Ligand code: SF4
């Protein structure tokens with residue numbers, strides 16, 4: 001049966017005479033007749049039909065070769081990638097006092113020093129630009145716009161170094177958007193700013209309770225006004241952090257943006273994240289890729305995804321879901337120059353992989369690289385979306401990163417619904 005093993009198929013509930021095929025590798029979807037599906041299973045397709053399915057990565061001529069290709073995919077990506085991506089923690093300082101903030105209990109005006117920033121510039125120039133890679137930074141905090149001089153020091157220096165090396169430099173930021181004014185955007189655009197990930201937590205009432213200024217004043221109205229003023233100049237990726245009790249009210253933030261006159265077609269994908277009860281050390285932004293199969297999380301995720309699409313906003317594509325730990329040219333640089341492989345792991349110093357001064361150490365064993373290179377994962381239809389799941393969850397659940405964190409139950413319960421949501425939204 002040379003239908004790809006990295007696909008799912010299911011009867012279309014709206015048209016019982018058809019079957020939907022979805023490639024987890026290419027995120028392509030096609031609706032075929034029961035007759036054609038039966039012909040595919042029997043390997044009796046005509047050339048044209050076979051070519052179409054092959055192009056959509058729903059068909060393979062050689063299942064063994066396809067499996068081997070998947071096994072080597074991340075190594076190949078790492079060997080050929082020409083981009084270095086890093087998340088940079090500029091400061092832990094913030095003008096908001098969100099009760100759920102993972103940094104709240106140790107936020108003390110701690111920021112990246114000029115010397116550490118110089119080490120970062122030197123490292124990126126030598127190890128990344130110097131080796132022919134483009135550089136994409138993501139400034140993070142605390143609130144990165146509370147550290148504008150440091151942000152500009154890094155962006156200006158790396159912009160010049162990239163131009164000198166004939167490579168590209170750009171940056172994005174995770175910001176609460178209270179300081180993201182047109183003047184700030186105009187100042188940062190020429191330095192390489194391309195997009196910003198911002199947060200609105202549901203209704204104005206929920207947001208002002210979950211994300212007040214340090215003074216206690218609400219921040220919802222100011223953020224919305226800033227968004228409206230800048231969203232045509234940079235790509236804004238909105239998100240919100242929900243709980244089990246309030247997620248049903250979160251579509252209100254999408255309605256508020258629409259009522260403010262914001263055009264959803266120009267906005268970036270919306271990404272809602274749960275505030276996980278047992279993740280006291282994790283910022284929901286840092287751990288957006290943590291995916292749990294708890295029933296309420298599946299229900300909340302599907303509900304918010306559906307509400308988002310219904311209003312004409314984009315959602316993240318169901319693309320390859322590789323944990324950043326597996327990506328060689330990807331780092332997180334903490335404010336003190338310590339290095340990590342994932343922002344959500346910064347709460348655990350024992351998982352640091354090095355420092356700017358000493359470089360990156362060998363983390364293959366400590367971070368259990370290639371954990372997904374086993375028969376069960378390589379034969380699993382969900383492999384392209386999972387690659388062994390989240391190492392952070394493995395660490396939180398078992399105190400070490402020692403195996404896969406299987407997402408089968410999650411995909412079994414949600415993937416068909418997501419494909420149908422996309423089809424209904426015409427994506
Ligand atoms: S460990 Fe990997 S999958 Fe988990 S939050 Fe970090 S980058 Fe995402």
Ligand code: SF4
Nearest residue numbers: 377380386406407408
């Ligand atoms: S961890 Fe589970 S869901 Fe993920 S690829 Fe392996 S078998 Fe599939």
